Amino acid sequence: MPNLTEPKLISGNANRTLAKAVARRMSMHRGMSVGLVDARVERFNDQEIFVEVFENVRGEDMFIIQPTSNPANDNLMELLIISDALRRSSAARITAVIPYFGYARQDRRTKARTPITAKLVANMIAEAGIERILTMDLHAAQIQGFFDIPVDNLYASPIFSLDIMHNFRSQMDNLMIVSPDVGGVARARELAQRIGAPLAIVDKRREKPGEIAEMTVIGDVTGKTCIIVDDICDTAGTLCKAAEVLIGAGATEVHSYITHGVLSGPAVGRIQNSVMKSLVITDSIEATDAVKATSNIRIVPTAPMFAQAILNIWNGTSVSSLFDHETLTPIYEGMYSAA
Incomplete structure (x- = not known):
């Protein structure tokens, strides 16, 4: 059954430059303007994070672009709170686009009485209502197994x-x-x-x-x-x-x-x-x-790859096709001339 809605992008504050670049690239692919959903992600005076989405997202296929890089805790909380706001606003599906997955280096117990924080973060993301993860070069491949939701791991x-x-x-x-x-x-x-x-x-x-x-x-x-x-x-x-x-x-x-x-x-x-x-x-x-x-x-830049991966997820087509030169080269047209 074909999709009746367009993919919609929303971004936290972690890497808005990348988010805007992905939106521009998707606009080229779609032949129509694809922008970031109008929202505010702010902090109260005590540094509590507040999110307000100004557009109707009911029934929409939402993609949150938010790496959990430094400051890792703030950016992770932004991701979770944006997801909660979208879920409570009746978004049809929420995909977290996490170009850099923070806490990935804590993927196993290296000594006694230490946490496996990557698993804890995976649990938090799933509980926030996120239904799919799109990331790049996870520090350890087994982190994909920490999630009980689909994970697409792109490669640089x-x-x-x-x-x-x-x-x-x-x-x-x-x-x-x-x-x-x-x-x-x-x-x-x-x-x-x-x-x-x-x-x-x-x-x-x-x-x-x-x-x-x-x-x-x-x-x-x-x-x-x-x-x-x-x-x-x-x-x-x-x-x-x-x-x-x-x-x-x-x-x-x-x-x-x-x-x-x-x-x-x-x-x-x-x-x-x-x-x-x-x-x-x-x-x-x-x-x-x-x-x-x-x-x-x-x-x-990774925006061409992430934009195509988002469109593939939205269309229900293969993301792993982006691992091949033949598929990737046209996406980066003009950037790299033939050797």
Whole structure:
């Protein structure tokens, strides 16, 4: 049975720039204006969050665009309260578009008497009336199983492969994809296979969180242009240290492709002073002014992919089709010329 309503977008305050970009992209696809639902998401003087939706959403297919990035608690509460407001306003279906899923690194008990906060957050989201999740590059694949509602997990690697094949087209035979730790090998291998490059690993041993005792390169990177691939860059300590180790092992250049640029604390300064020539991140998290002003940080857009994924969910068609080059390349038309 065909859909009789149009998909409607609403955004919290976490990343309105991305939300507006998704709306613009959907307008291109639909051939009609797609805007953000008129609403206010504000705070009282005691910092309680208040949401008011000014448009009728009864019977509508609603998509809330809200990464749960820093400040994670505020942005998560905004998401939950927006969902509650929509549910009480008789929206037909509510999908949470969470480009960056906060608390994803707390996905298991690493020691005694610690929480599995990612599961707790999943429970809260489902209880708020959200019926489907659309996210990108979850820190751990098993988080999808924390939800009792459908989860569509997009991947940045197809976008990254297009970007690499465009910007490194004269060096394709000399590229080496690098995983910064053993846990990220599957992610790095998937990108390496897409571009036909070999894979190396930086094995690290931590004494305690935030500190790295030792790093060893597994694989020959001599004379190679190395591209480090990971899902999250927080304080950039591991990333910058890995770049130094790779240069010390004989690499000629080091670049990095990271999905979620958390970039907290000293991260921007470390990247500016690093031997790493460039860091490429997506816009899943709203970039700060400091990040935008850093010459060796570049941001690639995810709005074309999220806009198409939202339309596919609304239409009841495949979201996994966006994992293929053949499907993704037309979505990014004009952005990446043929190699």
